[in-house]
Amino acid sequence: xxxxxxxxxxxxxxxxxxxxxxxxxxxxxxxxxxxxxxxxxxxxxxxxxxxxxxxxxxxxxxxxxxxxxxxxxxxxxxxxxxxxxxxxxxxxxxxxxxxxxxxxxxxxxxxxxxxxxxxxxxxxxxxxxxxxxxxxxxxxxxxxxxxxxxxxxxxxxxxxxxxxxxxxxxxxxxxxxxxxxxxxxxxxxxxxxxxxxxxxxxxxxxxxxxxxxxxxxxxxxxxxxxxxxxxxxxxxxxxxxxxxxxxxxxxxxxxxxxxxxxxxxxxxxxxxxxxxxxxxxxxxxxxxxxxxxxxxxxxxxxxxxxxxxxxxxxxxxxxx
Amino acid sequence: xxxxxxxxxxxxxxxxxxxxxxxxxxxxxxxxxxxxxxxxxxxxxxxxxxxxxxxxxxxxxxxxxxxxxxxxxxxxxxxxxxxxxxxxxxxxxxxxxxxxxxxxxxxxxxxxxxxxxxxxxxxxxxxxxxxxxxxxxxxxxxxxxxxxxxxxxxxxxxxxxxxxxxxxxxxxxxxxxxxxxxxxxxxxxxxxxxxxxxxxxxxxxxxxxxxxxxxxxxxxxxxxxxxxxxxxxxxxxxxxxxxxxxxxxxxxxxxxxxxxxxxxxxxxxxxxxxxxxxxxxxxxxxxxxxxxxxxxxxxxxxxxxxxxxxxxxxxxxxxxxxxxxxxxxxxxxxxxxxxxxxxxxxxxxxxxxxxxxxxxxxxxxxxxxxxxxxxxxxxxxxxxxxxxxxxxxxxxxxxxxxxxxxxxxxxxxxxxxxxxxxxxxxxxxxxxxxxxxxxxxxxxxxxxxxxxxxxxxxxxxxxxxxxxxxxxxxxxxxxxxxxxxxxxxxxxxxxxxxxxx
Numbered sequence: 001x002x003x004x005x006x007x008x009x010x011x012x013x014x015x016x017x018x019x020x021x022x023x024x025x026x027x028x029x030x031x032x033x034x035x036x037x038x039x040x041x042x043x044x045x046x047x048x049x050x051x052x053x054x055x056x057x058x059x060x061x062x063x064x065x066x067x068x069x070x071x072x073x074x075x076x077x078x079x080x081x082x083x084x085x086x087x088x089x090x091x092x093x094x095x096x097x098x099x100x101x102x103x104x105x106x107x108x109x110x111x112x113x114x115x116x117x118x119x120x121x122x123x124x125x126x127x128x129x130x131x132x133x134x135x136x137x138x139x140x141x142x143x144x145x146x147x148x149x150x151x152x153x154x155x156x157x158x159x160x161x162x163x164x165x166x167x168x169x170x171x172x173x174x175x176x177x178x179x180x181x182x183x184x185x186x187x188x189x190x191x192x193x194x195x196x197x198x199x200x201x202x203x204x205x206x207x208x209x210x211x212x213x214x215x216x217x218x219x220x221x222x223x224x225x226x227x228x229x230x231x232x233x234x235x236x237x238x239x240x241x242x243x244x245x246x247x248x249x250x251x252x253x254x255x256x257x258x259x260x261x262x263x264x265x266x267x268x269x270x271x272x273x274x275x276x277x278x279x280x281x282x283x284x285x286x287x288x289x290x291x292x293x294x295x296x297x298x299x300x301x302x303x304x305x306x307x308x309x310x311x312x313x314x315x316x317x318x319x320x
Numbered sequence: 321x322x323x324x325x326x327x328x329x330x331x332x333x334x335x336x337x338x339x340x341x342x343x344x345x346x347x348x349x350x351x352x353x354x355x356x357x358x359x360x361x362x363x364x365x366x367x368x369x370x371x372x373x374x375x376x377x378x379x380x381x382x383x384x385x386x387x388x389x390x391x392x393x394x395x396x397x398x399x400x401x402x403x404x405x406x407x408x409x410x411x412x413x414x415x416x417x418x419x420x421x422x423x424x425x426x427x428x429x430x431x432x433x434x435x436x437x438x439x440x441x442x443x444x445x446x447x448x449x450x451x452x453x454x455x456x457x458x459x460x461x462x463x464x465x466x467x468x469x470x471x472x473x474x475x476x477x478x479x480x481x482x483x484x485x486x487x488x489x490x491x492x493x494x495x496x497x498x499x500x501x502x503x504x505x506x507x508x509x510x511x512x513x514x515x516x517x518x519x520x521x522x523x524x525x526x527x528x529x530x531x532x533x534x535x536x537x538x539x540x541x542x543x544x545x546x547x548x549x550x551x552x553x554x555x556x557x558x559x560x561x562x563x564x565x566x567x568x569x570x571x572x573x574x575x576x577x578x579x580x581x582x583x584x585x586x587x588x589x590x591x592x593x594x595x596x597x598x599x600x601x602x603x604x605x606x607x608x609x610x611x612x613x614x615x616x617x618x619x620x621x622x623x624x625x626x627x628x629x630x631x632x633x634x635x636x637x638x639x640x641x642x643x644x645x646x647x648x649x650x651x652x653x654x655x656x657x658x659x660x661x662x663x664x665x666x667x668x669x670x671x672x673x674x675x676x677x678x679x680x681x682x683x684x685x686x687x688x689x690x691x692x693x694x695x696x697x698x699x700x701x702x703x704x705x706x707x708x709x710x711x712x713x714x715x716x717x718x719x720x721x722x723x724x725x726x727x728x729x730x731x732x733x734x735x736x737x738x739x740x741x742x743x744x745x746x747x748x749x750x751x752x753x754x755x756x757x758x759x760x761x762x763x764x765x766x767x768x769x770x771x772x773x774x775x776x777x778x779x780x781x782x783x784x785x786x787x788x789x790x791x792x793x794x795x796x797x798x799x800x801x802x803x804x805x806x807x808x809x810x811x812x813x814x815x816x817x818x819x820x821x
Contacts, residue, residue, distance in 0.1 A: 009536075034542050044499055050592065050601035051499075076601060092499040094536040099729065224592065224602075227497050227538060228724050229507075230584035231566040236575060241568060246725050260575050263677035267577045271603030278598050 009090040012065060017148040020072045021116065023057070024084055029064030031096055037123035038101025038218060038250055041066065042226040044092040045080050052076055053223045053245075055195075056096060057119035066093070069119035069148075075276040082283070097226045098249045101216065103127040106190035107134060110182055110213075111157070112204055114140045114175050114196025118149060120218065121195045126156045128193075134158050136182050136189070140175030140200070144168035175200060179207050189213055194253060198262045205253035215253035219244050219261060222268065236260045325369050327434055334436040335364040342657040346627050349511045349595065352654060353417075356446040365393040367438045369430055376425040376440060381772035382480075384408045386425055386440055393443060399456060401447045406458045409444075410483040410525070411476070411771065413452060413518045416445025418509060419768045420617075420648050452521045457528055465489040467785050470554040472539045472727075475503020476767045477560030477758030479526060480774030481781075485558075486529040488778075488787050493554075494526075495537040498591060504562060505767070507591040508583070510621050512628070540730035549753050556753045556781045559733070559741060560774060563721040563759035569613065573671025578607065578679030582614070582622040582718035589625050607714030609633040611682055613668055615645035619718035620652060623660045626716070634660045635712070639667040639687050639700045665689070665700065669707060671715060681711045721764050738763065746780040747773065755781055 013025035031041070040055045058067035072081040084090070101124055109128045113121035118139050129135050136159040141147050143166050153160050162170025163178040171178065175196070183189060192215040194204035201217040208215045221233040221244050228246035235244055236257035242248060338354040339345075345352050356364065368390040376386040385404050392401035405412045421427070421441035429437035451457075467490045471478045474496040486492045500506055502519045527533070539545070539561075548554045566581035568574050585604070588594040594604035606629040612622045615638035623634045636655070638645060641664045645652060656662065665687040674680035686706035689698035723739035734742040734750035740763060741756040743749050749756050757773030759765055782788075 030542055039541075048593075048600045050603075092536045094497055094499070094538050094542075096541050097538060224584060224587050225498065225507075227564075227726065229564040229566070230587055231568065231581040232584045234568065234575065241570070241574065243565070246565075246729070264575060264577060266677065268603045268605070271597065271605055275598045275601055275603065 009093045011084050011086055011088055011090070012063075014084065014086050017069075018146050020081075021146065021148065022070055022072070022081055023119075024068045024070065024080075025060075025063075025065045026068065026090065026093060027064060028066050028093060031066050031093075032059045032061050032064045035059040035066060035096040036100030037103065037127045038120070039096035039098050040226070040249065041068070041093050041095030041097065042223065043068070043080075043090055045076060045083065046091045049091060050076055051092075051224060051226070053097075053220070053226060055120035055218070055220075055249075056123070058123055066095075069116060071116045074272055075279045078276070079279060094226070097245060099247070101127070101193070101218070101250050103131050104191060105131065105133075106214075108136070108186060108189050108191075109133045110136050110138065110179070110186075110189050110192045112138045112140075112175060112179060112192060112194040112196070114194075114200040115142075115146075117194075117196030117200070117218075118153075121193065122149060122152060122156075124193050124195075125153065129156045129158075136186065137161065138163065138175060138178040138182055139170075140164075140178060140196070141169070142166070174203075176203050176207050179204060183207075183211065191216070192253075193217075198258050198265070201253060201256075202258035205256070205258070209254055216250050217253035217256060218249045219251060219256060220249070221261060221264060235264075325366075327369065327431065330367045330369065330431070330435075331363055332435055334367070334439055335360045335442075337439075337442055342654075342659075345512065346624075346658045349628055351515055352512050355449055356442050361393055361443060361446045362396070364439050364443055365390050367431060367435075368394075371430040373430070375428040375430060376438075379425040379428040381424065381768050382408050382775060384425075384444075389447065390438070390440070390443060393447065398447060398450050402451045402456055403458060405444065405447055409771070410480060411448075411522045412444050413448030414476070414505060414514060414522060415768055415771070416441050416443075416448050417514050417518075418505075418766075420766055422649060424768070449518075452518065457525050459528060460487055462487060462530070463489050464491070465787065467491065467555045467787070468493070468553060469781065470548045470552070470557045471495065472545070472557065472559045473503055473561040473758075473760075474501035474523075474533060474535075475560060475562055475758065475770065476505060477562075477770035477774035477777075478503065478558065479522070480771040481558045481560065481755075481757070481778045482531045482774075483526055483529060484775055484778035485556075485781060486526070486531050488782055490555075490785075490787075492530070493532045493534060495539050496533065496535045497538045499535050500591065501533045501535060504564075507587045508618065508621070509767075510586065510590055510625050512624065513621065538726070540726040545727070545731040545733065545751065545754055549751070554753075556755065556785055558774070558777050558781065559727060559749070559754065559756040559760060560758040560770065560777075561724055561727060561760050562770075563740075563764045564724045565722040566717065567720045567722060569668060569717055569719065571668055571670050573673060573679070576671055576673055576679050577677050578713055579671055579715045579717070582612070582618045582716050583721070585622050585716050586618070586625065589629065595625075595629060604629065606631050607679075607712065609635070609712045610714045610716065611635045611637055611710075611712040612716045612718055613637045614718035614720070615640075615642075615647055615652070615662075616718060616720075617647045617651055619716075620647045620655045622716045622718050623655050624658055626714070627658050627660070631714070635710075636660055636662045637666050637668060637682070637684060638662070638664055640697060641665055641689060644697045667700065667702065672709065679713055679715055681709050682715060683707055683709050721759075723760060723763075727760065746783075747777040748780055748784070753784065755784075 010027045015023040042051045054068045057069040072078040111125040135157045137157040138161045140163045161178045195218045223233045224230040226245045233244040237251045238255040389401040389404040425440045426437040469485045469490045469492045471494040566583045588604040592602035593600040594602045610626040610631040666684045669683045672681040686703045687700035690701045693699040736742045747757045755777040757777040758770035
């Protein structure tokens, strides 16, 4: 009779990639065993907190940990940046949720990650490599300072194209420029997987549409439960309505209605602002907060809604 | 007993229950119905005729000895009444509040043939609340056996099954995906109908029985049903995960901001405490004018929550008429008192856009009732040319739910054509040792029906594991002894084993 020890969601490691991006490694042996590329978790920081969906950036079955890469854009993610130190625990973390990304038998795969989307694309790139594919990674950042995990990708990809907006690392240009380079060099790409802010994924889908290359994207709508119960995460895919949490989060990028997705992501902007201001005041943060960096519901891999309006470090990197 | 009671000698009027004033309660989340006082309960218990045919027991999905507990109330033996209730129903405080008694026990009450039926639900609640207040709990002598039972879902079906299996001596673990146990009782039913304190009390009772609750656990994805039966060492598993996948109307404008499911509204408000925003982080901006589509109990909850969150106008949009509305009469009445505007025979055609991705209003069409359909209700048909628009900024769909797909995606459980888990009359599924019950088998139903299913599954589970069920010899068969041997049901495996030996 084996007793199953449940996790208390302890944070065992932390790494700060920049002043807004950080990595947390949370102990949860059972989840590390179950997790597959493309799945996500829902995290609660404390009892009063909201449930935020974060994509699993990596999992270590030997250590029994789940890795999350988070961008501090809203109230909850900023509070987590401040409070989640090694040795502390999250109030809750449930998952792995969603249908794992199908690692197909494609022979040549292009893995595209924009901004924070670089983190969740990693297990997919590794998965494709393990199944024997030729993997080309295109990673887009705003500038050199925000680049992370270049070494991890180098270790598992056959080719790596790094783009930055200002050209301070890799090639200068948008992520779509990187895709063009890759497609020019490899006319035989079987599949493209793109993760990042919706504008970026939309641009990727548009870039591959003419060539009719299968393009999978991972959508990031607002969620409450993540178990198919609230319907808040519904997205239009072709002529169907799908729930990202149980029917996704991966869908055919050529069918996803990105405009609808982006519009739905803005639902709670005003309330997020209220929550954020209240919190900022209460902890006497002196740091100036840009009016748009208020998205409390940000999904880790690609903080959501205000991508279009705001001074977000990854804003222009991804395709837009 | 003194003189025999007759329909003429009992109090003629049903004892009213004190309620919060509609004006006042529309602004708070305190419970609407305040419950019976001692005097109220004594008076109402007088109204039971103790009739010999006891139709109410048959009317109750779990078969509570209703005249029995009412008699104890009359004798002022409240502990005795509690003992009788807990013989069959572990959660009297919850059932007394949320059961649709008018269609169950009270609907068949003998008194109800000439007067208003005995207020069985209110009496049940009185006993349950007294027990919580007094800290009564009936923990029977439990002899541990070697069996481990896993329960998936901590809603009413799971709780009922867990209680029965724990009483039988099994080591029971309940898994819940949310961060708090209770299922629909917690996220769905609002505080003013079922206070959280009542749920906590009932769950604590279960814990005293030795039931373990594991929250933040999404069964299917974290581990599968097959793993539970296999490597995790559970001898039997009960799946009671509920229906819960909300239906959208699929009309133009469905995806606009400001259109949400009743599940989302209620979960944000009840479980995530959005009503206390920004003290709690989950937002729920309520509209000035809220339109709720549907007229079931969930729709009533959504409307009454909206009023409490500060909506100026709340409309109920329903395509049939009031007589066909599936909600309890009491709920419709309460909603009306609190100021909900009902638009019967009205069907949404499309949601109107404000040009910025949000809801501006709704286009509806008037309906009239035609011929009866499959459900026996008269089918509503649109009246040609009767379209009209009205202004609203929040639209809530409360038009039912479908099967949650996670179990089907992650296990080999056989599903029926609607996606619900296929189970036989004993609630056994296609996988040996796995039982299922509640909404995930039948589709959306009531709390007490789910609890009934949980108990039924527990009986089958005991038979499967070969645990003697003390209740079986008395209730199984047709009472003539056929199908039993020495008073023991032949279907019980342990007995079969003895016979083989």
